[in-house]
Amino acid sequence: MNVLVVDDEPVIRIGLTRTLEGASFTVDTASNGHLAIEMLQQKNYDLIITDLKMPGMSGFEVLSAVKALQPEAPVIMITGFATVETAVEAMKNGAADYIVKPFEPSQILEKVQRALEQRPVTTEEILVKKELDCHHGFDQFIGESREMQKVYRRIIQVAATDSTVLITGESGTGKEVAARAIHKHSSRRDQPFVAVDCTALAENLLESxxxxxVKGSFTGAMQTKMGLLMVADGGTLFLDEVSNISLGTQAKLLRVLQERKVTPIGGTQPVSFNVRLVAASNRNLKTMVSEGKFREDLFFRLNIIPLDLPPLRERKGDIPLLIHHFITRFIGETGKENLRGLAPDAMQFLENYSFPGNVRELVNIIERAVVLAEGDIIQKENLELAEAAEASSAEFEGYVPQNAEALKEMKRQIRDRSVENVEKAFVMSALKRNNWNISRAAEDTGMLRPNFQTMLKKLGISVKDYFER
Structure with a gap:
């Protein structure tokens, strides 16, 4: 196994080299953080041991570089008694362990062995990850955090049943990915998976x-059409953003689910169907029930097995894995084979970023960064996020919340402003690409024109104002 030792003291480098080579490890050494990063860009290591306090570049910066360039490799920090608390902080940020100077050879070997043993997740979790094809792109999950391990286990548990599942989580957390994974690992895997976006259709169109x-049942019904409940017969029906269904349609849907029979609009004969239902919402349905905006009986019908997907800011340990995966993916798509990873300050910035758009936003950030990168390392400015983040923070500079409620409200406002910044960049980019044509921009982004126009209205963007400039 290859180990990289980073320390500015020659006696430490020599001592660790002798100890590790005596235990059959292959050891490379670096006298400073800058040299260590160059070596990380050129060679893969199974483990890195780095001093915490070094001139020029600290152990924290080396840790950040490792997480960016070789996220699977554990890092052990070397520290003195005076900086033990800092070393503990480093563990919270991803270090595997720390060791206090002076140390005995047996101590370092014990720490190394423990770090290497803890590097993989449990056998069960590895199997679950393989079943979910987690090593693929955004169309499959990526992450080894405790939060995602819970998600993997729950998916495997519920996939073996026909129980209705309610998936909750913020936009961009992968609710449809989870629904498809449940279907893929169920006994219905060879039958249809049908996804319905409940935000994309007006009430009458959603019911249809x-x-x-049947033909002629309403204006525009030029021919008889089979409903998606029947199209999905034998398989899985996924109702995405079910919170957007009107109360009237909710009542009709509840009856259909209870009876397991559906009567087409304008028809007279009910038809039996057999589907496994998975629903998803980025809003709190319990709150909507208490506000009278969602039927309680339908909520209980849907919430038989809950599955909550964590936002990216609550599983930050997965960010380096995701970044590594998406950089590799977009290198392949763009042909930029010279790219080797992120600069340490760029990685640190992303680790501190709130990601209001979650994994979906991270995908867009990395794609943009790969395209804009001019050298062999993606720089912080290539992310094109610093100004927006600093502007959001500057709005609240000098204000310190005095209680938990005020803190919660402040965090909500910052997230809302961040989301709005992302949405504005999204629609403006689409409009510019399509010469300010709303229909083409909507089609380009995969949105329906009415939904795209609604977003423009919410953001206060008038195409006419920009087009006439």
Missing amino acids: ELFGH
Whole structure:
């Protein structure tokens, strides 16, 4: 196994080299952090041992570089008695362990062995990850955090049943990914998986899509159409953003789910169907029930097995893995084979970023950074996020919340402003690419034109104002 030792003291480097080589490790050494990063860019290591306090570049910066360039490699920090608390802080930021100077050879070997043993997740979790194809792109999960391990286990547990699942989580956390994983590992895997975006259709159109209609049943019904409940017969029906269904349609859907029969609009004969239902929402349905905006009986019908997906800011340990994966993916798509990873300050910035758009936003950030990178390392400015983040923080500079509620409200406002910044950049980019044509911009982004226009209205963007400049 290859080990990299980083320390500015020659006696430490020599001592660790002798100890580790005596235990059959292959050891490379670096006298400073800058040299260590160059070596990390050129060679893969199974473990890194680095001093915490070094001139020029600290052990924290080396740790950040390792997480960016070789996220699977554990890092052990070397520290003195006076900086033990700092070493503990480093562990919170991803270091595997720390050791206090002076130390005995047996101590370092024990720490190294423990770090290497703890590097993989448990056998069960490895199997679950393989079943979920986690090593693939955004169409599959990536992450080894405790939060994601819970998600993997729950998916495998519920996939073996026909129980209805309610997936909750913020936009961009992968709710449809989870729904498809449940279907893939169920006994219905060879039958249809049908996804319905409940935000994309007006009330009457949603009912027609779900239940079907007969020819002539309403204006525009030029032919008989089978509803998606029947299209998904034998398989899985995924209702995405179910919180957007109107109360009237909720009542009809509840009846259909209870009876397991559907009557097409304008029809007279109910038809039996057999689907496994998975629903998803980025809003709190319990709160909506208390506000009278969602039927309680339908909520209980959907919430048989809950599955909550954590936002990216609550599983920051997965960020380096995700970044490494997406950089590799976009290098392949862009042909920029010279790229070797992120600069340490860029990695640190992303680790501190709140990601209001979650993994979906991270994908866009990395794609943009890969395209804009001019050298062999992606620089912080290539992320094009620093100004927006600093502006959001500057709004609240000097204000310190005095209680938990005020803190919660401040965090909400910062997240809302961050989301709005991302949305504005999203729609403006689409409009510019399509010469300010709303229809083409909506099609380019995969949105329906009415939904794209709604977003423009919410953001206060008038195409006419920009087009006439």
